[in-house]
Every structure is written in structure tokens, then in C-alpha cells.
Amino acid sequence: MAMNMEGLIAPMVATQKSGTNQTLQWRLRQLNSLLLMINERQEDFVDALHQDLGKERTECMYSEINLVKNEIKQFQRELKGWMKPTPSRYPCAIVPSVCKVHSFPLSGPGCLILAPFNYPFCLSLLAVVGAFGGGNPCILKPSELCPSVSALFAKLVPKYFEKGAFQVVEGGAEETTVLMAQHWGLVHFTGSERVGRIVQTLAAKTLSPTLLELGGKSPTIIAEDCPDNMTVVCNRVMAGKLMNCGQTCIAPDFVLCHRSKVTSFCKEAAASIDRLFGKDQTHSSSELPRIVQQIHAQRHIELIEEIENTNAEKIIYGGSKMCDVKTKFIAPTLVLDPSKESRLMKEEIFGPILPIVIYDSDDEAIDFINDMRGTPLALYIFTKSQQRYDHLMSRIPSGSIMRNETILQFIVPDFPFGGLWTSGIGNYKGFFVHSRFFPPMVKLSSPRNRHRNEGKAPSFPSQHSSRCSHSVDNQTIIFCSYDIISFGYGNKQCDDSIGSYFGSNSHFLASVLDLSLTFNVKYLLFTLYLSSFRQHFLPHELVLYVTV
Numbered sequence: 001m002a003m004n005m006e007g008l009i010a011p012m013v014a015t016q017k018s019g020t021n022q023t024l025q026w027r028l029r030q031l032n033s034l035l036l037m038i039n040e041r042q043e044d045f046v047d048a049l050h051q052d053l054g055k056e057r058t059e060c061m062y063s064e065i066n067l068v069k070n071e072i073k074q075f076q077r078e079l080k081g082w083m084k085p086t087p088s089r090y091p092c093a094i095v096p097s098v099c100k101v102h103s104f105p106l107s108g109p110g111c112l113i114l115a116p117f118n119y120p121f122c123l124s125l126l127a128v129v130g131a132f133g134g135g136n137p138c139i140l141k142p143s144e145l146c147p148s149v150s151a152l153f154a155k156l157v158p159k160y161f162e163k164g165a166f167q168v169v170e171g172g173a174e175e176t177t178v179l180m181a182q183h184w185g186l187v188h189f190t191g192s193e194r195v196g197r198i199v200q201t202l203a204a205k206t207l208s209p210t211l212l213e214l215g216g217k218s219p220t221i222i223a224e225d226c227p228d229n230m231t232v233v234c235n236r237v238m239a240g241k242l243m244n245c246g247q248t249c250i251a252p253d254f255v256l257c258h259r260s261k262v263t264s265f266c267k268e269a270a271a272s273i274d275r276l277f278g279k280d281q282t283h284s285s286s287e288l289p290r291i292v293q294q295i296h297a298q299r300h301i302e303l304i305e306e307i308e309n310t311n312a313e314k315i316i317y318g319g320s321k322m323c324d325v326k327t328k329f330i331a332p333t334l335v336l337d338p339s340k341e342s343r344l345m346k347e348e349i350f351g352p353i354l355p356i357v358i359y360d361s362d363d364e365a366i367d368f369i370n371d372m373r374g375t376p377l378a379l380y381i382f383t384k385s386q387q388r389y390d391h392l393m394s395r396i397p398s399g400s401i402m403r404n405e406t407i408l409q410f411i412v413p414d415f416p417f418g419g420l421w422t423s424g425i426g427n428y429k430g431f432f433v434h435s436r437f438f439p440p441m442v443k444l445s446s447p448r449n450r451h452r453n454e455g456k457a458p459s460f461p462s463q464h465s466s467r468c469s470h471s472v473d474n475q476t477i478i479f480c481s482y483d484i485i486s487f488g489y490g491n492k493q494c495d496d497s498i499g500s501y502f503g504s505n506s507h508f509l510a511s512v513l514d515l516s517l518t519f520n521v522k523y524l525l526f527t528l529y530l531s532s533f534r535q536h537f538l539p540h541e542l543v544l545y546v547t548v
Helices: 005-018 024-040 041-051 056-083 120-133 147-160 173-180 193-205 230-246 259-275 292-316 361-372 385-397 429-437 462-470 490-503 505-518 533-535
Strands: 099-101 110-114 137-141 166-168 186-190 210-213 218-221 254-258 316-318 333-336 353-359 379-383 401-403 440-445 469-472 475-478 479-481 522-526 542-547
Touching: 005 166, 024 041, 024 056, 024 120, 024 147, 041 056, 041 147, 056 120, 056 230, 056 429, 099 173, 110 120, 110 173, 120 186, 120 429, 137 173, 147 166, 173 193, 186 193, 193 210, 193 292, 193 379, 218 230, 230 259, 230 353, 230 379, 254 361, 259 316, 259 333, 259 353, 292 316, 292 353, 353 361, 361 385, 379 385
Parallel strands: 110 137, 110 186, 137 166, 186 210, 218 254, 218 379, 254 353, 333 353, 379 401
Antiparallel strands: 099 440, 316 333, 469 475, 479 522, 522 542
16 A cells, blocks of 8 residues: 555644744643553553563563653653753854854654664654654654554554644555655664665655664673672673663673683673573573564574584573574573674674673773774773773773663663764754754844944944943953954044044054954954943944054
8 A cells, every 4th residue: 555645744744834833832732642642551552562572561661661751751841941042152243142042843844753673662752752842743653573562553643643743654664765755854763774874875865864873782891800799790781681682772792701700700690690580491481572573583593503503612501492483582692702703793683692702901802892893882891990991981982881880871861872883873862852853043133223334433422431441451452343344334434433432542452352463454343342331322333443
């Protein structure tokens, strides 16, 4: 069935033309409707997430639903302040003026949000919250790999929102290609680097701005002086790794472990998995979420089998025999010191397989990470030394960095979330939606009756002339600015007025901003703003031709 693009776009264009989306009331109304939909249909979303990804209710709440609720509530509290114009400093050359930066909705019909499969609820609606906060109508294209969540969005959104505010389009690559042929104020994409390149190419054809949240191989460094309690260290690493069965863009992809800590780390990492999900896991008993599709599960089994076929002793926990493609169950697996040339170390894993690489010095760890292709989305460093942490942080570029913890940066309300180069372009969340969903528009206002080349000199009361200057070190500094083009009067009346106004005090000219040292010209034009006469003399300027 062909997509009716005109029917999708027309209501959004009508909303933009009406200007109602620029108001605080419109934005809050959409946020309230979104929160109402989540609260009323929360259990439906929990069921859909379990059907698509095998997530238990507890994980659905803390990793998906509550994050969106908290984001909406923050916007409800802060949006009015975020929408206020921000005063801007300006040069003396344009005094008197009022300069402010305003935030307006994006251009085009609105935002296109291309959602991922790994967090189909959270990462879809966080972008929608940002779009509403910026006053932007939006279209959400959920991932076709999560059909239950996608169908639920398509069913519920028309019941809670007008078409001019929020619509859902289901489908796959074909529908995405059709949507991308339209110009958008912003294309928000979350997914793999490979697909991100395609989205960026299509967006370039319509000059649509993009926000790309990608991924990469995020390293975890277990330093020589890591915290003494290895149990806590491993609990934090494995909890971050195994949340959503490893299908988290900021999950630890591999561990760089100092040789002196390898034995204790491997032992405690295995114990942490047992504590989290129990011993002797099977596809029918484990509470570990499932890989999204069978083809993805098969890929993970192949990654493990490659290591097993080379050197089975490197598998120190788990293995391919514990996995089941039909139920999309991949057992947590620890791999000790795999080859750097293996697929495990070249591809983003995006699953519950954790390679553990041994290193001997900080420089070796730095080179190992920096020699890998791309830029990590996240870097985790476990160390007691502030000096070592600062050194590693300064030498390894990354979208985000944490010390002695993993993945918690995403739940900090005002932390921008985004990557660098291959791990993403742009960031968002909380206050930082301003940079993408609240495009700045500058406004400069000048007095409506300001003199502009009128051929006559303005008059100034001589009794107030002392207020126009300030003496510093026996030099008279006049508060003025230069403008070589705009303010020339160029007649004798002006020159006479200047002479009678300043009398013998014209020696101030050489000291104004050291202009005699920086401008090698015969004449400079100055504009003097009499700040003390703001109410009565706002439109007046004094134009001076100055010999330097």
C-alpha cells in the first residue's frame, strides 16, 4: 500500500502555519497527552516489550518507562524558563540596541524520528519529548523489528494526539526511504553506523539536519589500582553489560584488564552473572532478555564459535552450547584474551558476550583503544587514582566517560547524550534539547527614530557633557564605538557642532581603545551613546571625525 505523504504532511504544515505550536500552552498540552497515554496504557507497553525483547516488568520500568516519565516531568517544570529569550552581549558599535536569542520551532513540517529496536519505547519517546518541547510536530517510525511495540504506538497515538502534532508510520526500509525524500526540520535517527550513513546521505539530498545516535565498541578499563572490592567492580560492569541482553549502545563492549587484576576479575565476573541470573541458565528459565531476532541470535553464536574453533580454552564462562537460536536466547559468555583480528574485536558486539583483553601499561591500553576503528560512544575507567583517570580521559576521545561505574550517565537529566564521529553526530536530553530541537534565532532591535545619514547633526545639551567621559590615569576615555560606514553626516554643520560640543577636550581621541595603535587610517568615525540620557535622548548619536 502506497504511503500518502500529502496526507501525513498537510496537518503538520497547517500546525506550523497557525503558529499555535510556538506557544507554551501547545507544547505543554502535547507533553500532558503523552504522559497521560503512558500512565493509562503502561501495562500494555510492558506486555509489548516482553513480547518483542523478553524483558521482565522490572527492567521495563527502570530502563524504559520511568526514564520517559522523568523526562516529561522535567520539561513540564523547566520548559517555560527554557523558552525565555536569552540576552546577548553586543559590541559598542551598535549601541543603543537590544540583542536577544529566541528559540523557535524547526523549519519544514516538523521532525522525523527513526527509532531503534533495542529500547523501542524509551528511545522513541525521549526524542518525541524533545520535539514537543521545541514546538515541533513529529512523525515517529518505530523499528519494524519490534512489531508489538510498533503496533501499539500506531493504535494509541491517534487516540491521544491530533494529526498536526504526532503521527506514527509503521514499516521498514521502503517506508523510511519514502519519508526521507521529504524535507524535515530534523531527522532524529538512533541505530547502527551502517544505517546512519544511509540516513545521512538521504538527508543531504533535501538539506535536512540530522541527529545521529549510533554506537561503537565502548571499552572498560580495569586499571592496576582499581577499587579493592572486585565484587562491586564486577557487579557494576556485568550489570551494565547484560542489561537488555547487551543490546545497549553504551554497554561495555569489551574489558581492558591490567595483568595483575585478570585472575580476580574473571572469577568475580562469573560470580556476578550467577548472582544476577542464577547458575545453569537455560533458554526456558533465564530472566535474561532475548536478542531481538533469530538472525541476530545466530550472529552471536557465530562470534562465540569462531573463538571456540580457534582455542576453546578462551571461553571461561558460557559458550555456544548454552545458546538457542529458536528462542533467541544467548547465554552470557566471557572470552579471555581473544585475537585482535577476531570478529569479536572488530565488530560492535551488541549482545551478552564480554571479551577480556590483558594489558600491562596505561600507554598500551590507550594505543589499543585509539588504534581501533571509530570513536567509542562511552568509556569506563575503574581506578582509585585521579591522576590516572585524568590521563586516560585526556588521551582517549569518547562521547561520554565514567569513573568506577557504567551506563548511569544516561539517567542524569541534564547530561547531553551523544557520540563523536562514528558513534554519533549531535546530542540531546534534558536542557540540551536546545541545541537540536530549539533552533536559536537572533533578534536585534534599535531605536525606531535613530539618526541615519540624515545630513544634519543631532543636538546635545552642553551642560551634560561631563557625563560622557571618564578619566583614567589622566586620560579621558569616551565611551564610544567605531563604525566606518554607517554614521557619516559629512557636512560643515556637523563639524561645527562637534567643535562647540567638546571644545578643548578633543585630546581624548588618542586614548579610545588604543585605536591609534591598531588602525592605520587618517579618519575614523565614532558613535557616542549617552547612556545617562537613555530615557530622553535614546535616539541621539554624536558622530566624530577623528584624526589619529
